[in-house]
Amino acid sequence: MPPKPKTALQRQQIRTAILNAARDLFVERGVEAATMREVARRMNFSATAIYLHFKDKETLIRELCTTDFLTLAHELRAIETIADPIERLRLLGMGYVQFAITHPNHYRLMFMSPQIVHDTDSSSTEPDNPEQDAYASLYSMVVDAHAANLFRAELINPELIAQTLWAGLHGICALEITMKNDKCIAWCDLTERVALMQGALMRGLLRNHGTTTQIR
Amino acid sequence: MPPKPKTALQRQQIRTAILNAARDLFVERGVEAATMREVARRMNFSATAIYLHFKDKETLIRELCTTDFLTLAHELRAIETIADPIERLRLLGMGYVQFAITHPNHYRLMFMSPQIVHDTDSSSTEPDNPEQDAYASLYSMVVDAHAANLFRAELINPELIAQTLWAGLHGICALEITMKNDKCIAWCDLTERVALMQGALMRGLLRNHGTTTQIR
DNA sequence: AGTTTATGTTGACACTGTTAACTTAACATC
DNA sequence: GATGTTAAGTTAACAGTGTCAACATAAACT
Known part of the structure; x- marks a missing residue:
């Protein structure tokens, strides 16, 4: 050699x-x-x-996940062109879940493992981390919908709304990844669970909680 | 010795x-x-x-979590006496989140780590596992509410409803445990997030989506 | 008294991530 | 062209880990 x-x-x-x-x-x-x-x-x-x-195993694996998540983020970029803010949010959620399910190990490491403290000043050359990227695009979509007055009047904080939507979908992904083989629980179909979560949250958060957003 | x-x-x-x-x-x-x-x-x-x-480290830690979760389950037993099914569900959720936040390592191991295959026939003497216990009590509450015709007409499957409620709260717990120190995200107050999740899901799932269930 | 047996301990194996010291080949310089 | 410098890679080693096999011991039973 x-x-x-x-x-x-x-x-x-x-x-x-x-x-x-x-x-x-x-x-x-x-x-x-x-x-x-x-x-x-x-x-x-x-x-x-x-x-x-x-440097060490930690950074190796972390860099691997980072790049893969960034490619996801770029793939999901197409969704930003969709006009209807609600449909945009729905599709973003679908893409998010799909990625989590097809890349469970990536997802586990990014969102289900103890995080590095991520000190602000360190090597200085990693400004865009993918989790922020994903959350940022979700947040901007929520801001749009909020600006369009689509949410209920009490909901004045877009950040809180975004974090709730994220938590709902993350809950589904995390449980699916961790416990899908648990025979003690009669899991319903994954897509049904995602649809109900999105439908219920939308109906609970949106202003016109009527016919337009239908829970399947 | x-x-x-x-x-x-x-x-x-x-x-x-x-x-x-x-x-x-x-x-x-x-x-x-x-x-x-x-x-x-x-x-x-x-x-x-x-x-x-x-037998090995796995079973040691797992047994530790199991017992601690079972004591939780018994503590939450008091909630079952509450008359109003909706309030009962809400309090159960609060207790669940509280336990997850005060015992993050327990929670992580029970609900955020790769599960044992849990083969049905093994040592035979572990019929009640706590995750099933917790889920079972949630499920029975949902069944009650469903029997009382409190959910929207389309929602015919209590199991699906229970799993959605669980996923919503689990999402909050899991993100809190994993990423509460992530400075890239401006986390809102935890209790606010829990309240919105519960309020939104209830509003989205319940039949009379009006004044009784208020989103704070 | 002698045998058995539960309850330990010692020593070892096969791993892991990671660092220190050494080797080697290619380049730049005198 | 001989010499030194240096990046790239190797081997050896350290400090851990979970876990098993072989040995020791003291109590209890026959």
């Missing part, structure tokens, strides 16, 4: 190769299956070579 | 002593801080002595 000085591009290629190798293990069997040593093994590296490219 | 044959009572005392020692570490610094070796150290046991009383 001859060491040659690598150009910046080559170095980046190795980084993404490591990320891909780690992802294979990660998406399939979770964080603790994605061993640093196993990743190195698959790269034909020695166990410690990974540390030349990533 | 002289080994004497222990009576069943003594054996049970040792078990609970181990559980208590483990709980100290667990509630304070989480699962991975509750090391088998550290528990043994605090008991003045050798590292492997714990395994004479518990």
